[in-house]
Every structure is written in structure tokens, then in C-alpha cells.
Amino acid sequence: MPPKRGKTGPRGDAWAADAWAADAWAADAWAADAWAADNGWGSNGWASGWASGRSTKYSTAPSSASVKPAEELKLMAAKAKDIYEELPRTGKKLWKVLGTCIQNTLSAGVIHFERDLRVELDTAVGEHTLQRQSGSQWILSMGSSKYYISVRAEVLGNPDLLSELKRTTRAVKATLLNNGAEWLHDLVDNPHLKSSFLQSAHNYQDEDQGKGGRRSAGEVEGELCEICSKPWGQDRVGGKHMCRIVVSFHCCASKWTSMAARYNHEEARVMGQKCKKCGNYGKPSDKWQLADNVMPGEGTKPHRSELCETCEKYGNCRGAFSDPFVVASALEMYCGWPARWQKHGAAAVWTAKVEDAIVVLQPHVHVAEYW
Numbered sequence: 001m002p003p004k005r006g007k008t009g010p011r012g013d014a015w016a017a018d019a020w021a022a023d024a025w026a027a028d029a030w031a032a033d034a035w036a037a038d039n040g041w042g043s044n045g046w047a048s049g050w051a052s053g054r055s056t057k058y059s060t061a062p063s064s065a066s067v068k069p070a071e072e073l074k075l076m077a078a079k080a081k082d083i084y085e086e087l088p089r090t091g092k093k094l095w096k097v098l099g100t101c102i103q104n105t106l107s108a109g110v111i112h113f114e115r116d117l118r119v120e121l122d123t124a125v126g127e128h129t130l131q132r133q134s135g136s137q138w139i140l141s142m143g144s145s146k147y148y149i150s151v152r153a154e155v156l157g158n159p160d161l162l163s164e165l166k167r168t169t170r171a172v173k174a175t176l177l178n179n180g181a182e183w184l185h186d187l188v189d190n191p192h193l194k195s196s197f198l199q200s201a202h203n204y205q206d207e208d209q210g211k212g213g214r215r216s217a218g219e220v221e222g223e224l225c226e227i228c229s230k231p232w233g234q235d236r237v238g239g240k241h242m243c244r245i246v247v248s249f250h251c252c253a254s255k256w257t258s259m260a261a262r263y264n265h266e267e268a269r270v271m272g273q274k275c276k277k278c279g280n281y282g283k284p285s286d287k288w289q290l291a292d293n294v295m296p297g298e299g300t301k302p303h304r305s306e307l308c309e310t311c312e313k314y315g316n317c318r319g320a321f322s323d324p325f326v327v328a329s330a331l332e333m334y335c336g337w338p339a340r341w342q343k344h345g346a347a348a349v350w351t352a353k354v355e356d357a358i359v360v361l362q363p364h365v366h367v368a369e370y371w
Contacts, residue, residue, distance in 0.1 A: 069157035069358045076154075077345030079306055080362055084347045090125060091365045094140065094149050097124050098363030099348035102151060105324040106341045106350060106361075111187045113151075113323045134236040136323050137314065139368070146368040148313055153322045157357040169322070169330040171205035176326070178204075198333050227263065228290050237314050240266055244291035249282030251275035256282070259291065260303045262310050272309035281309070313366045324361055331359060 084095050097120045104110040114132065121128060121140070128142045136151040175197065176183050183197050225232055228243040235241055242262040249256055252275050261284075262271040270288065272281035305311035331339040331352060339352035339359070350361040 069356070072156045073344065073349075073351065073358055073360065076156075076360065076362070077347060077349050080347035080349055081345060083364070087365055088367065090142065090145065091147060091367055093124050094121075094147055095348070095363050095365045097121055098149060098151060098365070102324050102348070102350055102361055102363065103343070106328060109191050111184070111191060111325055113325055133240075137237075148364075148366040148368055150314060150364045151322075151324060152360075152362050152364055153324075153327050154360045154362070155357055156360065158355065165330060165334055167205060168201075168334045169326060171201045172326050172330045172333060175201040175204045176329075194329075198329065201329070201333055225265070227265075228292075237262065237310055240264070242271065242310070245270070245288045246291050246294045247288035248285045249273050249275075250285070251280060251282035252277040258303075258308075259294070260308070261288070261291075263288075273304075274307040274309075276304070276307060313368070314364070327359070327361060 084092060087095060097117065100120055101110070101113060101117045104116055105113055110116045113136070117138075118130060121130065125142060128140055131139045131141075133139060138149050140147045140149055176187075183200065186193055187197055223232060224230060225241060225243060228235070230241075230243075232241045235244055242264055245261045245263050246257065246259050247261045247270055249258065254275065254277065256273075258273055261273065263269075264271055270284040272284075274280065275282050303311075328339060328341070331354065335354065339354065341350050341352050341361075343349070344351045348363060352359045
């Protein structure tokens, strides 16, 4: 029997359940339409323990992306380095703090990422305010300066494994947050309970599958968007719901179509994408379609995040903003053993090789206002 939980002594307010509220990890962060056709998750399968009962099979067909995972990772790391080097001094500090907290989670076993982040920020930058938007996205204010900071998770290669890991991640989040975040508190007090926690998440996943699926802890009830008919709590970037759309842009006598564009309700506009020739934002077509209504073609190219306004501001418009502990736990549960994480490049990108895919965790900082 797993050890009895909830008997580990008093818990401080810093671990309050509202700090890990379900809407902080909106289910859309791992929804299928959040990922490019050239991304996915790989696995060596279940190796031991409860993993031996897994019977799900998957295709190992090569990705349709024109860029191989290793090459895409190289480009990603180079871009991260460029972004870091262009940041002001305080922005660089914030980037390093995020990197430290990711490292603490992956190698030192830190459970409560946001609490660790707040402690590190107090030491590194002093007085500030930190407001979580959704998932692992925050707005940090210091005097008249404002920064968007986030941790993004991406997968390079093998798109066929997405649905299985999405299900695993939802089970991890739901188990962690159920019953007033009971498991979260217990893991903070007793990290050695990790194997029992993963077993509980596995049991939750089996029960959920047996019932044909149910709403997980990350999904948010409420009114639907009048444009895309999805809950306002889904498809959030920077704390705001932005519809996923497919739209064409025009500039320099050229036309290109983005399969990963966003419609900003608050500003009533399509988020911009830059022309690769002149660097200015292209003019979006007045006619666009919801992304769910369009199937990516075989020749679909990787998303040019360096030209995307949403990616520039928030870190990643297609991947997931997920807590590193949840990502690492989901991978461990999926593979049957802890993933082997490695730091890649000077800008602190963390990677784990899982079969033919590469899982990436990366910090991101964008200067919204700087004085």
C-alpha cells in the first residue's frame, strides 16, 4: 500500500492550494491543436513497475517536418541565445533565475516551481510584483518596468505520440491538484513519496480511460468564445484567450499563410507576423479560418517563431506553458523511468531524448515596458 498522505504536519500559506489552482494549468496547454504537425512525443515504453501493464502502441513514422529534431534544436538554442543577449541587464537576470529554477526542478527535485521562483527572484532582483497569467506564464513588474516571463515546453519530432502524453500529463496535473492539492503538499513535505504519486496518477489515468474520459483538473468551465466556440479559459496566451486561426499575410509583393496565427480579442486584431524580406509586419487578410477547420498539408513547414509577434512576446504560441515538475513527472510516468535531462547551449535550454523525439524546456523573457 502507498504511504498514508496528509499526515505530515502543518503546511505554510506559501503552499496554499490556490497557488496551484486548476486554471493555472489550463488543459489547452497540452491540447492537440496546440502542437504543430511536425512536433510530438516519443517514448521507450514502460520499463518496470506499473509501466508493464501499458499496451498502447504507436507509429514510429518519421516526422513530416522539413527540419530534423537535432537541427531544429540547434536553431532553437541559437535563437534563445540571441534573445538573451539582446535583453537589458535586468532581463538577463530574470532569464538566469528561470534557468536556475528549471535546473532545481530537474536535478534537485524541487516540487513547487512557483514558490522556488519567488524565492530566487527576491534574491536576484529585490522588490517586485509577480502575477501569474496562465500555465507557467507570469508578468513581473519592477517600478515602471514590466516583463513577460515564462517556461515553455516543446517537442521536436514524432507527432504520433502527442495524444498519449497529453493524456498522461492531464492525469499528472489532476492527481497533483485534486482534493485541495493534497498530493502537492505531501510531495513538498516528503519528496520520497514520488513513486506513490506516480502510481496514483497512473490509477487516475486508467480510471479516466475506463469512463471514456472526463474533465481534468486543468479544464475550465465557463462561457464560450463567440468566435471559436471554445471556453474562454482555453487557448490562453499571456493570460488572455486568443483564437487559433489560419490566415494569409501580404508584404513585399509576397504572400504567406500561417497555420499558427492568433486572433487577439482584447485588441480586435490578428497577431502579427513579420515579412522575412523586410522585417516589417505583414498585412493580414480580412478572411481567415479557425485552425480546427483546416488540416495541415504534407508540405507544412515548421513555425517561424522568430517572425511571430506572439512568440516574441510570450515565448511560444504553439507549444505548452507547463510547469517543469509536471512535464518531468509526465515523462517519467510515460517512459517508466526518469528522463535524462541535459542543459543545451549557453542560453539554458534543457532537453531530454525520448526515442526519436526531443523534449525541450526553455525560459523566455520579453520586455513589455522598460524605463
